[in-house]
Amino acid sequence: MSKPKKVIPENIKPEVEVALRHFPELKHIPIEFKFKKNIKKSVMQAQPTFKDIFKAKENRSYKILISEKFKITGEEYRTTNVPKDVLIGWIGHELGHVMDYQNRSSLNLVAFGFRYAFLKEYVKKAERAADSFAVLRGMADYIIKTKQFILENAKIDPLYKERIKEYYLSPDEIMEMVKEKEEAIQE
Numbered sequence: 001m002s003k004p005k006k007v008i009p010e011n012i013k014p015e016v017e018v019a020l021r022h023f024p025e026l027k028h029i030p031i032e033f034k035f036k037k038n039i040k041k042s043v044m045q046a047q048p049t050f051k052d053i054f055k056a057k058e059n060r061s062y063k064i065l066i067s068e069k070f071k072i073t074g075e076e077y078r079t080t081n082v083p084k085d086v087l088i089g090w091i092g093h094e095l096g097h098v099m100d101y102q103n104r105s106s107l108n109l110v111a112f113g114f115r116y117a118f119l120k121e122y123v124k125k126a127e128r129a130a131d132s133f134a135v136l137r138g139m140a141d142y143i144i145k146t147k148q149f150i151l152e153n154a155k156i157d158p159l160y161k162e163r164i165k166e167y168y169l170s171p172d173e174i175m176e177m178v179k180e181k182e183e184a185i186q187e
């Protein structure tokens with residue numbers, strides 16, 4: 001019997017499945033979704049499994065770590081309590097990272113890790129690439145809801161908001177991207 005391709009905690013299974021449906025390319029790629037007590041500077045994090053990093057692309061596997069708690073000033077907020085669509089958008093963004101990783105060679109992926117850790121401009125490029133993958137796979141509405149949830153929520157840590165503004169696509173840029181895509185289809 002072969003191992004299951006996806007490992008998904010029961011309490012986020014419906015949301016993960018909606019997001020996965022937008023990425024048929026990832027159907028045969030093993031991805032483990034896993035809750036963690038806390039993740040530094042973010043809510044979710046997609047990463048390649050290190051032991052598979054030098055294998056052929058189709059044999060790589062990935063982990064998507066999800067912080068149990070969401071960064072909100074003053075009160076504790078569980079990630080599973082955010083609105084359904086917001087969670088789907090968040091997961092879609094992480095699957096966008098996996099798409100980006102799958103397009104890279106092993107050496108490029110290792111170099112990516114270092115650049116991401118040390119270069120601000122590189123973080124921006126990577127985060128915008130992940131957003132773009134999700135938007136172009138038809139997840140624009142979810143991604144916008146996720147951004148709005150963060151940017152318009154008075155209780156969310158201002159530092160985290162700044163990070164989202166600085167590194168990610170804005171709702172306006174996402175709408176522009178959707179428009180361009182529709183125009184390209186009509187031509």
Ligand SMILES: [Zn+2]
Binds near residue numbers: 094126127
């Ligand atoms: Zn990201």
